[in-house]
Amino acid sequence: MKGVKKSEFKYQFCLNIVLMLFALASILPFLLLVIASFTDENTLIQGGYTFFPTKFSINAYKYLIYQGPMIFRAYGITFLVTFVGTSLNLILTAMIAYPLSRKDFSKRNLFSFIVFFTMLFNGGLVPSYLMWTQFFHIKNTIFALIFPNLLMNAFGVILMKNYFSSNVPHELIEAAEIDGAGEFTTFFRVVLPLSLPILATVGLMSAISYWNDWTNGLYYLTDQRLFSLQNVLNRILTDLQFLSSSTVSSQIHMDMPSTGIRMAIAVIGVVPILVLYPFFQKYFVKGITMGAVKG
Amino acid sequence: MKVNNIKNNTLTVTTKKRKRKSELAMYLFMLPGLIYILVNNYIPMGGLFIAFKNVDYSKGIFHSDWAGLENFKYLFSSSDAWIITRNTILYNLAFIIFGTILGIAVGIMLSEMSSKLMAKFYQTSILLPQLISIIIIAYIGYAFLSADTGLLNKSILPKFGIDPISWYSDPKYWPIILIVVNLWKGLGFSCIIYLASILGIDRSIYESAEIDGAGKWRQIVSITLPLLKPTIITLTMLAIGRIFYADFGLFYQVPMNSGALYNATNVIDTYVYRGLLQTNDIGMSSAAGFYQSVVGFVLVLLANFAVTKLDKENALF
Numbered sequence: 221m222k223g224v225k226k227s228e229f230k231y232q233f234c235l236n237i238v239l240m241l242f243a244l245a246s247i248l249p250f251l252l253l254v255i256a257s258f259t260d261e262n263t264l265i266q267g268g269y270t271f272f273p274t275k276f277s278i279n280a281y282k283y284l285i286y287q288g289p290m291i292f293r294a295y296g297i298t299f300l301v302t303f304v305g306t307s308l309n310l311i312l313t314a315m316i317a318y319p320l321s322r323k324d325f326s327k328r329n330l331f332s333f334i335v336f337f338t339m340l341f342n343g344g345l346v347p348s349y350l351m352w353t354q355f356f357h358i359k360n361t362i363f364a365l366i367f368p369n370l371l372m373n374a375f376g377v378i379l380m381k382n383y384f385s386s387n388v389p390h391e392l393i394e395a396a397e398i399d400g401a402g403e404f405t406t407f408f409r410v411v412l413p414l415s416l417p418i419l420a421t422v423g424l425m426s427a428i429s430y431w432n433d434w435t436n437g438l439y440y441l442t443d444q445r446l447f448s449l450q451n452v453l454n455r456i457l458t459d460l461q462f463l464s465s466s467t468v469s470s471q472i473h474m475d476m477p478s479t480g481i482r483m484a485i486a487v488i489g490v491v492p493i494l495v496l497y498p499f500f501q502k503y504f505v506k507g508i509t510m511g512a513v514k515g
Numbered sequence: 516m517k518v519n520n521i522k523n524n525t526l527t528v529t530t531k532k533r534k535r536k537s538e539l540a541m542y543l544f545m546l547p548g549l550i551y552i553l554v555n556n557y558i559p560m561g562g563l564f565i566a567f568k569n570v571d572y573s574k575g576i577f578h579s580d581w582a583g584l585e586n587f588k589y590l591f592s593s594s595d596a597w598i599i600t601r602n603t604i605l606y607n608l609a610f611i612i613f614g615t616i617l618g619i620a621v622g623i624m625l626s627e628m629s630s631k632l633m634a635k636f637y638q639t640s641i642l643l644p645q646l647i648s649i650i651i652i653a654y655i656g657y658a659f660l661s662a663d664t665g666l667l668n669k670s671i672l673p674k675f676g677i678d679p680i681s682w683y684s685d686p687k688y689w690p691i692i693l694i695v696v697n698l699w700k701g702l703g704f705s706c707i708i709y710l711a712s713i714l715g716i717d718r719s720i721y722e723s724a725e726i727d728g729a730g731k732w733r734q735i736v737s738i739t740l741p742l743l744k745p746t747i748i749t750l751t752m753l754a755i756g757r758i759f760y761a762d763f764g765l766f767y768q769v770p771m772n773s774g775a776l777y778n779a780t781n782v783i784d785t786y787v788y789r790g791l792l793q794t795n796d797i798g799m800s801s802a803a804g805f806y807q808s809v810v811g812f813v814l815v816l817l818a819n820f821a822v823t824k825l826d827k828e829n830a831l832f
Contacts, residue, residue: 351554
């Protein structure tokens with residue numbers, strides 16, 4: 221018996237070592253980003269990005285604050301787009317998923333297929349781009365960051381539809397209707413309050429896609445004032461001068477710590493997600509597993 | 516008797532009325548979403564005809580001249596068509612093979628952990644890269660690979676006496692770099708899916724195997740893997756169905772759009788984007804997009820057909 225315990229201990233020990241290596245490999249690159257952003261510019265130029273710099277400095281962040289208007293503006297746009305986009309996404313997704321979950325809705329298979337088919341076939345970038353720019357004229361408007369692709373997707377609809385059909389009893393809907401509640405009252409007062417977990421999951425998925433999206437800005441924006449945080453990050457990665465060229469207040473002269481600043485701005489972009497992650501990871505995991513089981 | 520009949524009739528009439536009213540409400544619920552799908556998904560599908568046009572913005576899309584198959588002729592007579600097809604498919608195959616193996620391995624290890632708290636910690640850490648934007652990942656890549664200040668060139672390679680490498684201009688390293696980045700980013704997702712399906716396995720099977728004297732390895736090979744088979748097949752088939760689509764961000768951002776690397780990093784998605792917005796070659800771009808949509812669709816259908824044949828329960832439709 222003791223032998224069994226000993227081998228079990230060894231087994232667990234090995235598991236922990238291997239998994240710890242995977243966990244470190246996932247976390248350490250972010251740590252490198254953070255450390256590099258706090259490293260002194262000269263140290264960086266001599267020693268490169270490293271986990272153990274000899275001299276720290278907050279100059280990169282100071283410089284970014286001097287460049288404040290652009291970064292703050294981009295932050296504001298990202299927040300706005302994420303909030304508006306996610307809210308609209310949830311409303312549209314829940315409203316289309318509900319009829320598809322109702323067993324007494326005669327056309328539900330037809331419409332489910334219409335939604336599902338968008339996962340199988342799509343027109344690709346060129347027709348979408350021409351449609352949005354030539355017919356809806358969203359180029360260089362804030363709508364460019366909200367409407368294309370992210371407003372609703374079939375995957376979210378399917379998740380929500382499955383949740384409604386298995387977690388909101390049909391008898392409850394019938395009972396509400398016998399009590400004289402109309403369809404809209406039933407939906408908003410009975411169905412939605414019972415579905416908070418799925419609303420959280422789908423909402424979170426949507427918020428992350430809006431927060432991280434940079435493609436819509438890349439395709440549809442040339443006006444820098446509308447750039448979201450990711451678009452600013454995207455420009456700076458290949459074109460550091462972008463940061464100094466768009467300075468609003470050029471009275472302040474300060475040499476750009478160009479090696480460190482790349483990392484500082486990346487840290488600024490990733491901090492909100494890193495801070496919130498422990499709180500929402502539960503819903504994120506739920507979304508992944510639900511999608512896998514029922515997708 | 517008669518009174519009863521009339522009562523019954525009025526009852527069915529009112530329920531019918533209510534039914535009709537309810538159907539109408541259902542359509543109203545769906546309306547905003549359906550309009551969005553129509554605009555965002557179905558109109559662009561119809562727009563695939565652009566591949567057969569010679570788009571001229573001054574004439575408008577509908578009045579541009581027809582080009583017949585010219586765009587496709589140009590595309591397939593260039594070496595680009597071969598390169599982007601090869602890259603897209605080979606990268607996806609590598610992602611599928613290595614990603615599946617790694618996902619299953621880590622999923623099994625997580626499920627074997629006796630400390631649930633530590634398992635949770637590992638899982639949370641491994642999932643982190645999944646929800647970071649690809650641009651941040653490109654910055655991390657830059658911190659490792661930058662020629663003058665990168666961690667590899669400055670700290671790691673010198674220790675082994677290797678000369679600095681200019682990563683962003685030498686394509687030969689990129690297949691490995693892209694595969695590693697993709698595995699790193701995607702591992703959390705796949706290991707969680709496999710973990711979830713392992714946790715769904717009846718524990719009593721393992722208990723009786725243990726009583727019969729089966730060791731851990733034996734249990735994994737004879738119980739876990741066979742019971743994971745449906746999940747593995749479904750996920751693999753889904754991925755094969757998407758083999759003609761590439762992650763635009765991975766192939767555009769991580770190599771920092773470096774022209775010297777195109778041979779190893781250009782995939783259909785980046786090619787379409789560059790044609791449309793950087794080199795302004797809409798003909799080639801739309802032809803490549805059409806090629807991707809149609810072949811991609813056929814592959815999705817075939818993959819699902821295969822799932823249906825192999826395993827009825829896991830079919831998608």
